[in-house]
Amino acid sequence: MADGMDNQSIIAKMDDRSIERLICLMPANEIDIVKTPETGLLMMAVKDSFDVEFYLGEILVTEAEVRYNGKKGYSMVMGDEPERAIAAAVVDAVLGSDNKKLKMTVNRVLASCMKRVNKNEKQQGKLTARTKVSFETMRKG
């Protein structure tokens, strides 16, 4: 994790090709799918300006669970995204395992993706920053 972005946030923002590449890196024969990706609804709770909690609405999510080397991996991603859910669950399991080499590989891929995501978000942020305004109040008379 770097620049304040956790692994799930990176995976959430990876493009489809990067997700495929990430899955290909994993030892498929050592991974058991405990729960195949399934869509469901997550109710989003929020707080208003008085810290009163309420439900804003539901979000379509995909959940999956895998097992790698005895370690469970869980994932919940937004949308109907079975591949992303599997990738996220496998990453969760691998990073909780003792396989240092694979952990390093996964971290390297995530770091590289995060760099791209950060660069893109920084550019978008600058476009927004350029709309910062300072209005002047006009004098009467």
Add this chain to the structure above:
Amino acid sequence: MGYVAVKGGTEAIENAAKLLYYERIKGGTRPLKADQIREQLYLAVDRVMGEGSLYAPDLAALAIKQSAGDTFEASFMLRAYRATKPRVGYSIPQATTEIKVVRRISAAFKDIPGGQILGPTSDYTLRLLDFELLNDNQKTRKSYINNLFKGLRDVGPLPESFPRVIEIMRKEGLLTERAGNSGLDISGIYDVTRQSLTFPAGRSATLQSMARGETGGLLLLAYSNMRGYGDIHPTVGELRVGYVPVRIKHPYTSELYTVGEVKITEAEVIAKFTANDGSPKFTLGYGLCFGHNETKAISMAILDRAMQTEGKRMPSEDQEFVLSHIDGIDALGFCAHWKLPHYVTFQSDLDRLRKTRESDNLCGRGKAGIEK
């Protein structure tokens, strides 16, 4: 009143559905892809997600395509879809202080901490048709984007976070703090999708109902208040559009787990109020909804404030009136049902009217009588 069902007409109904499908495809232009709708008609997608109360941009885009652009029907489809899916959990209640801002303005204060960020807005532009869009193509888009990104190197980054504008007034004790249900745990939040709405409704039920309300319905009621059928005279303290994280507890490690982020619009309106002791204070109305929908968030905030009015006189101040009439799918369903056969009930009314007239004629009371 009792209703009598009708039967038959299956073949005609099936043909009508086929004809509806044909209406969308008969023009001969290239098929509209759902991802084009998601990217290029994003405000319609946001509106449908908000009113359908389901954050699912791909499905909202599909619904817009299927409904040929009717946002009521599209929202209805999302609601119908959600009814087929299990609820897998609840997010950790998220404060909007972590918002990644794409737009943030205040009509109350000129200089606000973090600055006013206009973001993507049409507020200061003329609503003139742009005929150049008729020649929209990849080449013109690329050129536009290249020009837009020029000189970005010299632009400083946005602040990481933006303090709430209303905190300025809070610090001076100028804002009325209302008792909320913040002390309750997650099971204490009212869920109008699981429990029938009863009145007076609590704050969580009120805000949830409005967050899934129909934009036009909310605007109509808020507009009535703005025009004088009510007197809150709101000022937009802050309007924010941006992305907030969605988090749950990891089921095995119990650590915070980020599922993703959703785009939201948040509005806080300020209105003056004189307390019973005669001291003037400001009160706040709050609006928050899925997607980029400023009209909805501001209308919601105005209605939130209007419904707190003491000595309610106007429709927009009456919680039961407001919350009972803002759901687009409810309203659409009721309106649409009038198109369905009411033959027997109407014939019954007709019979009664004819008999009354006949009886009046026999008694010499009828003016026009019934021609025979």
